[in-house]
Amino acid sequence: MSQIPLFSSLSTHDLFVRALQHEPLPCSRPQCPGPVQATDASQVHDRVKRFHLHCERCGHDSEMTGREQLTPPWDDAAMLTMADEHLMHQQPTCPFDGTPVVFHSLPNPRRRARYRLACFFCGRQADMDWPPSESRR
Ligand SMILES: [Zn+2]
Ligand SMILES: [Zn+2]
Known part of the structure; x- marks a missing residue:
């Protein structure tokens, strides 16, 4: 055949x-x-x-x-970009493969937004607080 x-x-x-x-x-x-x-x-x-x-x-x-590839992980700049897009109601995409990234809200004990970001194509995941604790202060 x-x-x-x-x-x-x-x-x-x-x-x-x-x-x-x-x-x-x-x-x-x-x-x-x-x-x-x-x-x-x-x-x-x-x-x-x-x-x-x-x-x-x-x-x-x-x-x-998908094709799992976990390294290199997303850096802070990439995560900020994705979070910004999410907050602007745009569809954030994984900077490595262009796959739409899924945001899950996590329980937020300190009344801060907390998200888990996941790309289901490469398998990269990360948790982040919003606003980020280090920058924007
Ligand atoms: Zn067919
Ligand atoms: Zn990806």
């Missing part, structure tokens, strides 16, 4: 971002219009998400995961 170019027009990363944002995915088979269902098959503590892809038209199954 000849090799079918996978998702010819979209990179794996493009597809991953679409699945992450619940956007429609094309089928990897030529001439198949899909639709393809992406199911989040990650475990709760997975840093890198895994999606199970199933084409409702042709029944093609495949799996897609």
Whole structure:
């Protein structure tokens, strides 16, 4: 069987971002219009998400995961940029791979905002206080 170019027009990363944002995915088979269902098959503590892809038209199954790369970690400047974008209601993206970064609010015992930032493609995560304790004082 000849090799079918996978998702010819979209990179794996493009597809991953679409699945992450619940956007429609094309089928990897030529001439198949899909639709393809992406199911989040990650475990709760997975840093890198895994999606199970199933084409409702042709029944093609495949799996897609991010590419874990934890070093170098985000530096303070990168985290401030992402936090700023989040507060401005823009979508922050991981500076290493351009994946939308997810912000979780964490319990804030001192009445300060506390966030966990997570990129589910490379697996980088970081917690930060807002406003940051060191700068802006
Ligand atoms: Zn298909
Ligand atoms: Zn990333």
